[in-house]
Amino acid sequence: MLHLITYPHPTLRYPAKPIARVDAQLRSMVDEMFHIMYEQRGVGLAANQVNLPIRLFVANPSGEKDTGPELVFINPVIKRATGSSEAEEGCLSLPGVNANVKRNKSVRVNAYGIDGREIDLEIDGFLARIVQHELDHLDGVLFIDRISEENRKQIIDDLMGFEATFDMKRKAGLIGSDQQLLDERAEWEAKYC
Numbered sequence: 684m685l686h687l688i689t690y691p692h693p694t695l696r697y698p699a700k701p702i703a704r705v706d707a708q709l710r711s712m713v714d715e716m717f718h719i720m721y722e723q724r725g726v727g728l729a730a731n732q733v734n735l736p737i738r739l740f741v742a743n744p745s746g747e748k749d750t751g752p753e754l755v756f757i758n759p760v761i762k763r764a765t766g767s768s769e770a771e772e773g774c775l776s777l778p779g780v781n782a783n784v785k786r787n788k789s790v791r792v793n794a795y796g797i798d799g800r801e802i803d804l805e806i807d808g809f810l811a812r813i814v815q816h817e818l819d820h821l822d823g824v825l826f827i828d829r830i831s832e833e834n835r836k837q838i839i840d841d842l843m844g845f846e847a848t849f850d851m852k853r854k855a856g857l858i859g860s861d862q863q864l865l866d867e868r869a870e871w872e873a874k875y876c
Contacts, residue, residue, distance in 0.1 A: 731821065
C-alpha cells in the first residue's frame with residue numbers, strides 16, 4: 684500500500700532510476716498513485732512522492748477523477764523547452780506551502796505510457812508546468828529549490844515545521860532509518876530498473 688511522503692523525506696531528494704519493465708504490480712501502483720493524487724486534490728504525483736525510486740509520474744490537469752486526461756509518463760525527458768512563465772505552485776509533499784516559480788512556457792516531452800507506447804508531446808500552459816514540476820521530483824528537485832530567496836524567507840517557518848515533524852516521527856520509529864530506506868530503494872530498483 685502506497686502512501687504520500689512529505690518533506691524532508693530523503694526519497695524526495697534521490698534521483699529516480701529509469702524503468703526497464705512494466706508488470707501488473709506497477710500498473711496497480713499507478714492506479715494507487717492516481718487515487719492518492721485525487722484524494723489529496725493534486726494534479727500530478729511523482730513516484731518518489733510515494734517512496735518509489737523509479738522514473739514515473741501521473742498527471743491530470745483537471746485534478747478530478749473521470750474529468751480530463753489521466754496521463755502516465757514513464758522515463759520522461761524534456762527534449763525542448765521555450766518561453767518563460769511565472770505562477771504560483773504548491774506540492775502534495777509540502778502541503779499548505781505555495782510560492783511563485785519560473786518555468787518554461789512550453790515543452791516537448793518524450794516518455795512511455797503504461798501501455799508501453801511512446802509519448803511525444805508538445806505541450807504548454809498548465810500541463811507544461813505540471814510536467815516540469817513532476818520531472819523535477821524525479822531528479823530530486825523540489826519547487827522550493829526554484830524560488831527566490833525572498834519567497835524562501837516567507838516559508839522558512841513552514842519548512843522548519845516539516846523538518847521537526849519528520850525528526851519526531853523518525854525518533855518514534857514511524858519512518859525507517861536511512862539504511863532501511865536504502866534497502867527498500869535497492870529492492871524496487873532491482874525489480875524495475
